[in-house]
Amino acid sequence: MAKKETARAARKQLADVPQQLAALASMSVPDLAEKYLEVYGEPTRSRNRDYLKKRLAFRIQELAEGGLSTRAVARISELGDKLPERWRMRQVEETKPTTPPPPVPAEGRAATADGRDARLPPPGTVLTRVFKGAQHRVTVREDGIEYGGQLHRSLSSVAKLITGTAWNGFSFFGLKADGSKAVTR
Incomplete structure (x- = not known):
């Protein structure tokens, strides 16, 4: 019985995809940002309406129909540096542990004891x-x-x-x- 209910829910969700995609066209930017938070689980930094609509359409379809296959993800990893930067960064983010970054001093960047930018190599380099x-x-x-x-x-x-x-x-x-x-x- 549980399989039938799951299948019914999946069909309903797939049938709902065109309605969700159509609804994106009439949403305001704040509404799109709210929907983005709902489907991605994180706030967006963008306020570009077209960009948000495209990202949301992709994610809604991905959630309803599934994302990349494990074979495709493995192939992407094999290609490594030949891939566009956005693909590599997404792979890194997905495999990264979810620990928060270290706190940054009030002036905006980490500094060494002598006040130099901590990202710089040692003097003389x-x-x-x-x-x-x-x-x-x-x-x-x-x-x-x-x-x-x-x-x-x-x-x-x-x-x-x-x-x-x-x-x-x-x-x-x-x-x-x-x-x-x-x-x-």
């Missing part, structure tokens, strides 16, 4: 990056970042100087969240 065929080397100092004989406040300011556009300096120089990178001293 030389970071290298090849950009448009030229190799660029920066040296981490106690009081900033040295590049081209001048002292700069951040890796981002050096990255902007090199590229001519705004860059996250940690990303540009390939530093990971734990501050590791192949560097020379």
Whole structure:
């Protein structure tokens, strides 16, 4: 008897999918954000109506009809770095333990005992990056970042100087969240 009830509930949910998708078109952004919280279990940071409608439509269908097969997920893992960034990040997030991040000081970033950004490697470390065929080397100092004989406040300011556009300096120089990178001293 339980199988029949489960099957009935599943059919009802599948039949309800077109109605749920149609309802998305008339929802306001706050309504979409509320629905997002309901189906994803976390709040959205986006307030873009079209983006929210697409994400919600995908998730509603995924919940009703099932997500990727285990074979597809295994294949995605095999492909690794050949995949778009959003796929890799989703895989990492799904396998990560759900422990909260460490608290961040009031000024917005973790600092070492001497007040330096904790994401930076130790003073004296030389970071290298090849950009448009030229190799660029920066040296981490106690009081900033040295590049081209001048002292700069951040890796981002050096990255902007090199590229001519705004860059996250940690990303540009390939530093990971734990501050590791192949560097020379």
